[in-house]
Amino acid sequence: MYLHKELETLTRPEIERLQLERLQKTVRHCMNSPFYKQRFAENHLSPEDIRSLDDLQKIPFTTKQDLRDTYPFGLASVPLEKTVRLHSSSGTTGNPTVILHTQKDLDEWANAVARCLYMVGLRPGDIFQNSSGYGMFTGGLGFQYGAERLGMLTVPAAAGNTKRQLKFISDFGTTALHAIPSYAARMYEVMQEMGIDPRRDTKLRTLIIGAEPHSEEQRRRIEDMLGVKAYNSFGMSEMCGPGVAFECQEQNGLHIWEDYYIVEIINPDTLEPVPEGEVGELVLTTINREAMPLLRYRTRDLTRILPGECPCGRHHKRLDRMKGRSDDMIILKGVNIFPIQIETILLQFKELGSDYLITLETAESNDEMTVEVELSQLFTDDYGRLQSLTREITRQLKDEILVTPRVKLVPKGTLPKSEGKAVRVKDLRKTF
Amino acid sequence: MYLHKELETLTRPEIERLQLERLQKTVRHCMNSPFYKQRFAENHLSPEDIRSLDDLQKIPFTTKQDLRDTYPFGLASVPLEKTVRLHSSSGTTGNPTVILHTQKDLDEWANAVARCLYMVGLRPGDIFQNSSGYGMFTGGLGFQYGAERLGMLTVPAAAGNTKRQLKFISDFGTTALHAIPSYAARMYEVMQEMGIDPRRDTKLRTLIIGAEPHSEEQRRRIEDMLGVKAYNSFGMSEMCGPGVAFECQEQNGLHIWEDYYIVEIINPDTLEPVPEGEVGELVLTTINREAMPLLRYRTRDLTRILPGECPCGRHHKRLDRMKGRSDDMIILKGVNIFPIQIETILLQFKELGSDYLITLETAESNDEMTVEVELSQLFTDDYGRLQSLTREITRQLKDEILVTPRVKLVPKGTLPKSEGKAVRVKDLRKTF
Structure with missing residues (x-):
């Protein structure tokens, strides 16, 4: 039921103890980055000031503009020769943003994705087809490494060519597919044109959907079309890529891995925390990253923390499905x-x-x-x-x-x- | 100078001892594949008949048609749930071919590519940009895993969008690029249009070229254009992908890793071995593969074994640059x-x-x-x-x-x- 039982079933006090320890370590490590060193100095802040999780509030936010201003490598907290991967945004508006990874970062990223996929019931023996773009887009390599780590047979189909995707699904007996919701719907349309009945002619039973805001109705409709259970995935390249938060089999909110991230929800206008359970902008602090930790990163994604306990036994907080980005409003x-x-x-x-x-x-x-x-x-x-x-x-x-x-x-x-x-x-x- | 010193500097007798041991193990392992089991039976052959490297000649060739006939999984020598990756050809003519990999296969593949890249002088600290297509095309994930294994900072640019490739090269300080030769020439043309002088405006100094037959003159010309040393790479998805054979810094033939492969050169008409040093069809036997070993695979690539010793100290045989494919004739x-x-x-x-x-x-x-x-x-x-x-x-x-x-x-x-x-x-x- 759990891939990393010990970490997935931590109690709230255990999570918070681990978070404080990792936060303090991260903040000390960030002093290797010229950007954070200067920003702490400007705010008369030192790593020793972070004595509790509440002290996180003392640290200024990091924004996408900060990533652009320090392009390409100004936010690195390790020497460049310790890094083994970079992902870059397309930079259609302004400078692109760059995220760096060490080998340990890639390992931990693969672990997080593997944990998510295991959580929704995937196992070695499953055949996992990834219809993300590869290369710079993190949905490709991110799911690739995670699915291999879990030991599934991976089919790196990459984006596009719907008929070829469907040929793979039927020829290889694909049981699990990663696709953005609108593309999953498109695949179903092409199946209909080709006379393929997904229930009769394929072994698909799990769909991972993300990267595009969609409603619960959209999810249920896709599930009905394809005869699958569809699980919500949340990630962003600034946090590594996929694997940040994921639904469990309850399909009731996305567990965010609090051994990797500290979550805050703020009012994007006042920058103050919103009351428990209210919608606001998601702010994340990475506490398990080496090459390029980000402190209080404003994701611009809008969501809320769902109240109550999840029957799955994980105490990691659950995010409501994304309401869109503050930019989409x-x-x-x-x-x-x-x-x-x-x-x-x-x-x-x-x-x-x-x-x-x-x-x-x-x-x-x-x-x-x-x-x-x-x-x-x-x-x-x-x-x-x-x-x-x-x-x-x-x-x-x-x-x-x-x-x-x-x-x-x-x-x-x-x-x-x-x-x-x-x-x-x-x-x-x-x-x- | 050597990433895997012990394996790279084996003497000929040591190479042959290792090859025999691995061949025998591989042939025994192949009996798990219904295809090879039947083929051996039809030829009244058993794994015990392989007592020397010369006994390899007793084994029938494996062809691309065999891969097609057993599509998708009939050539696997392990249960499907032990495999973690498949690569498939586009199948523009006839059924596609499928190659399966276990986790150990991916590890060994990454090791081979890392060994090649180290051999041409690349080290952690280098910034390696890969302009291959990713997904099913093995040039993408193959170089990605190998370059990470070596500890370089990898830029998974993927194929196309030449201006973006050039922006990456200049912004990230790319020192090493993998590109097919015609695309490297194309990049230079776009640099000229944009007023970029590769010597003055970039840190490029190593180019890896492969996947497309090209002449020595073409190589020298690309080296002159870009101000780099360009190294020949040979691979094919049936053998895993890139990393099968690679030039050393002598730029005088491609060392084929004989701890991974047994090489034969045959006359494609008579199927008999050609005399030492003559051009013929390359035939490869994988001796370090788990999911899907191939025995005496007819690559359809035309080349010859170069005579003499290489000053680099590696005794692994050197292939001449590919003369094209028997199909291209x-x-x-x-x-x-x-x-x-x-x-x-x-x-x-x-x-x-x-x-x-x-x-x-x-x-x-x-x-x-x-x-x-x-x-x-x-x-x-x-x-x-x-x-x-x-x-x-x-x-x-x-x-x-x-x-x-x-x-x-x-x-x-x-x-x-x-x-x-x-x-x-x-x-x-x-x-x-």
Whole structure:
């Protein structure tokens, strides 16, 4: 049931003791990085000031901008010749960010991913196909090393070429697949086109989904389509990649490995901790990293800590599914809206497919939102029923997001498909 | 000087003793594979019949067709649950082929690649950028694991996006690059377009080139362009991937690791061994593999064993650079021609660039060869000089390949470029 029983079943006091010990060690180690040395000096702070977990609050946040400003290697806490891997973001906006790893970091990363995969029931004997991009994208090598560490037969399919993915699944008897949610849905569509019934013609039974915010309804729908259990995965390259937090078989929140990370949830405006259980920005401190530890890193991902105990016996805190990134937030007529809120409503309608597109436009100096959504395959083209369906969706969306969008039902297959992350929002508003 | 001193400096008798021991063990182990068990039975052969290295000749060859016929897992010598990785060919013609690896296989593969990279002078502290495709293509994960094993900082750039590759090279201070030869030449062109002087603006000093047949002239040209030493690498996914044979710093043939492989060179028609030093088809027997050993595998690569001792102190045999694949051979007017013969001639002309295209066509039921080749950037457009150059190239080509091609000099940048393996031959002949 547990790959690392001792670490996975630590009690809360044990977790906190281990965290304090690792935090103190990490902070001392960070003084090898010119960046943290200077930042501590500027704040009249020394590693000895960290005497309890609460003292973490004394340390300033680290931001993505700090990573950019120190590009490429200014945040390293070890000499470069001790590092064996770097991952870099694409840097589409501004300088890319770089994360460095020592051999020990790669080992611990593989351990974390292996622990996650074991937690959802995967074992040696399973055949694990990874449809992530490889190379710089951490979903590729991250799952590769973790799945090998666990001893599964890995199929490094990499991204794209859906028909080839399906050939692998059927020829190799793939039992577990890692894919982003929109791509899993796309695979199902291609299966239908090819006459493949996933339950009859494949051995798939476990799906790992992550890297793209999605709703519980989206997950259940994918599970129904493919006849699998689908588990949420959370990771980010700044924290290494996949393996940061993962659902257990309860499918009720993502356990974040507190022997690797200290979790905080803050209000992104005031930067103060939010009250227990409220949604805010996830802030993580790495306490098990060598090449490039990050202290109080603002992830820009929005989530909350779920209250209560998990029946699985792990006391590592559970994150709610990501609500999106603080950057994804749409501000329309002064209201904060997350695309995931809209998705959650749409997917409650059996008449609708899983593809939708939110367009924001300025019409007569008025900002408006249009929600286009595909009908499911089997639905009617009776005009009256479509009209009443449109009205009902509009009403429910307004209840949720407080503004009234224009809702357009479009035939299945109309919206553009991508093999990468789905594009859900198009912002065409004029800025004045 | 040696990463695995003991294994790299074995004397010939020691190599042969180790080979026999490993061969016997491998053959016994192969009896776990239904394929080999049956093949041995059909040939009234048992593992006990292998008493000396010469007895290897008793074992039938294994071919690519055998891999296809047993697709996907019929050649495994261990239960599937002991394997942790598979690589599959694209299967553009017929069934794909699949190679399986245990954890020990991956370890030994990484060791072999690390040994190669160390042999050419790379060390921890070097920054190694890999421009191979990742995923199923073994050049990606193969070099990744080997370079990490050696302790270099690895940059998993993956294939394509030349400007991004160049940004990595300059931002990260890449000292060593793995690229196929035509792509290395392409990178240099883009550097020129961007005003980058590789000697002045980069720290590149080692290039690993492989996966594409190329001539000594091509290598020297790439070395001159980029200001690097370029080392030949030979590998194939059936043998694991990169790391099978590699040049040492003498740049005089590729040492094949005889603690991993037993080498034979055969006449592809008679299947008999060729006399010492003559060109023929490379046949390899894996003697250090667990999941899927291959006995006397016909690689279809053409090469020869170089005579004499290497000053580097390694007694592992040296392969001559690959002459192409038996499949690449062009038969024109009854003459066997390898594209590499043509390249070797072309690159002796300073007036020519490194891109060329061989087209085979039927004109009035006569098969003809056209060789288009790009001029180098600085060359004249004086018609008289171009004519005499064309004549001289035609004459030298005829001397080498025994048929007279039509030679066309074209301006630089005219021939189609690819970011994958260069396409050198277009066969448009009618088949009757």
